[in-house]
Amino acid sequence: MASLSSLCSSSPSLNPKQSICKTTLNPSRLKTSLAYPARTLLTTTRTLLTPTRSIARDIPADLSKTNDNLPNKPKQLGLEKDPNSLWNRYVDWLYQHKELGLYLDVSRIGFTDEFVSEMEPRFQKAFKDMEELEKGSIANPDEGRMVGHYWLRNSSLAPKPILKTQIDKALDAVCDFADQVVSGKIKTPDGERFTQILSVGIGGSALGPQFVAEALAPDNPPLKIRFIDNTDPAGIDHQIAQLGPELASTLVIVISKSGGTPETRNGLLEVQKAFRETGLDFCKTGFDLRTSEMSAVGLLPAALQGIDIREMLAGAAVMDEANRTTVVSIDSYISIP
Ligand SMILES: O=P(O)(O)OC[C@H]1O[C@](O)(CO)[C@@H](O)[C@@H]1O
Numbered sequence: 001m002a003s004l005s006s007l008c009s010s011s012p013s014l015n016p017k018q019s020i021c022k023t024t025l026n027p028s029r030l031k032t033s034l035a036y037p038a039r040t041l042l043t044t045t046r047t048l049l050t051p052t053r054s055i056a057r058d059i060p061a062d063l064s065k066t067n068d069n070l071p072n073k074p075k076q077l078g079l080e081k082d083p084n085s086l087w088n089r090y091v092d093w094l095y096q097h098k099e100l101g102l103y104l105d106v107s108r109i110g111f112t113d114e115f116v117s118e119m120e121p122r123f124q125k126a127f128k129d130m131e132e133l134e135k136g137s138i139a140n141p142d143e144g145r146m147v148g149h150y151w152l153r154n155s156s157l158a159p160k161p162i163l164k165t166q167i168d169k170a171l172d173a174v175c176d177f178a179d180q181v182v183s184g185k186i187k188t189p190d191g192e193r194f195t196q197i198l199s200v201g202i203g204g205s206a207l208g209p210q211f212v213a214e215a216l217a218p219d220n221p222p223l224k225i226r227f228i229d230n231t232d233p234a235g236i237d238h239q240i241a242q243l244g245p246e247l248a249s250t251l252v253i254v255i256s257k258s259g260g261t262p263e264t265r266n267g268l269l270e271v272q273k274a275f276r277e278t279g280l281d282f283c284k285t286g287f288d289l290r291t292s293e294m295s296a297v298g299l300l301p302a303a304l305q306g307i308d309i310r311e312m313l314a315g316a317a318v319m320d321e322a323n324r325t326t327v328v329s330i331d332s333y334i335s336i337p
Pocket residue numbers: 202203204205255256257258259260261264291
């Protein structure tokens with residue numbers, strides 16, 4: 001059985017030197033660190049903060065002064081008012097992907113048929129560029145980087161066999177680690193199950209996991225997740241205070257693609273301090289990754305919440321397939337009968 005101490009020292013699958021994405025795509029690495037409490041001498045003195053009320057709620061907006069009342073406002077082409085035209089436009093422009101149960105209604109966006117025609121060459125260029133990206137073209141010339149997001153969803157698309165192997169191995173490692181945490185094989189140093197995840201990261205290193213947690217996590221996930229995604233000291237204190245005694249069974253995940261973002265480091269230092277103040281050690285391990293919601297950065301928090309990440313990837317691959325169209329027209333949309 002994997003133990004926490006072995007994990008903290010050198011778990012082979014999580015060893016930075018064996019990172020999949022680090023050596024795969026470019027030297028710039030995303031670092032994801034895991035930290036665990038080492039003791040449960042919990043004597044927190046932090047108190048919950050009283051939520052403040054937004055001042056905007058106290059000042060009613062004057063809705064009589066909308067843009068519609070401004071003189072000389074140019075008529076926005078493409079915004080139909082007639083109910084029949086609106087319905088036809090809806091029927092023409094509603095996108096539906098039956099397998100995914102996805103609907104996208106762009107009919108209320110104020111573009112005209114002429115605009116769509118004018119943009120056609122640019123659409124075609126975008127489709128071509130996407131095709132090249134999937135094949136491994138350099139998308140970031142400064143850093144000589146390929147963009148492998150599509151391969152994460154379907155590793156057989158990776159342009160080199162070694163990339164495929166590395167992607168598959170990383171996915172296995174994430175699944176294995178998450179399974180062991182969720183099943184309780186990997187425990188806190190006191191032999192308790194982990195109950196909480198605290199994700200520390202900012203901007204792109206927080207938004208994907210936040211979105212997935214909101215959209216896909218079960219109502220009662222095996223581990224609940226919370227985020228420190230800004231530098232607001234009161235907000236950080238609030239997150240830590242809300243953990244209460246469960247700080248002792250919290251798995252901290254620190255995400256940063258550069259590894260040098262001051263805000264993320266501040267968050268990490270604050271969490272470390274909270275551990276220290278409550279008598280908990282903050283032992284670290286880490287692995288280097290590429291930044292993408294569909295890389296370990298997003299997959300690990302998702303798997304720890306009980307989300308079937310292989311299914312999530314399969315769904316994304318189906319959406320990728322749908323996006324490989326080269327047609328932007330009402331003909332490519334499914335009409336409402
Ligand atoms: O992932 P890193 O390197 O910590 O960088 C985070 C920063 O990168 C961005 O995600 C994109 O530039 C910002 O929103 C954020 O401040």
